[in-house]
Amino acid sequence: MLTPPFKVHSLRVLTRRRTALVRALLGKGKDFGFRATEETRGAAETQEREYLKQKAQDLVGRTFQNQDQTLVVTVDDSGVLIEVRNGQRAARPFCRSFVEAIEAGRLRGV
Numbered sequence: 001m002l003t004p005p006f007k008v009h010s011l012r013v014l015t016r017r018r019t020a021l022v023r024a025l026l027g028k029g030k031d032f033g034f035r036a037t038e039e040t041r042g043a044a045e046t047q048e049r050e051y052l053k054q055k056a057q058d059l060v061g062r063t064f065q066n067q068d069q070t071l072v073v074t075v076d077d078s079g080v081l082i083e084v085r086n087g088q089r090a091a092r093p094f095c096r097s098f099v100e101a102i103e104a105g106r107l108r109g110v
Contacts, residue, residue, distance in 0.1 A: 048096070053079070056094040064107040073098070073107065 056079035063074045072084045079094045101107045 052094055052096065052099070055099050063110045064102060065110050066107055071107075072110070 056075060059075040060077055060079070061075065063072060065072050070086055074082045075094070076082055076091075081092050081094055081098060083090045083092065098107070
């Protein structure tokens with residue numbers, strides 16, 4: 001069993017080590033919160049890309065139209081959106097706003 005003086009000494013040593021560690025971390029000039037935020041952001045972006053990739057695969061070959069029929073959008077085999085607006089063709093990458101427009105009812109399947 002430890003004697004009380006030894007316990008006090010052990011606590012002082014432990015406190016000094018923790019204080020030294022905190023000072024060392026603060027003295028390095030690194031922002032560990034920023035690093036954690038970047039890692040979280042990277043994971044969220046990867047998850048978003050996977051979600052959009054899956055949605056694009058699910059919608060390949062389908063055609064959508066807006067309510068006033070001035071815009072027709074077809075999902076290409078490669079996941080690219082082919083838009084025809086007032087006779088003008090354009091291509092753009094598959095994106096979250098397209099999925100949101102379908103979910104909100106602004107675009108409907110033809």
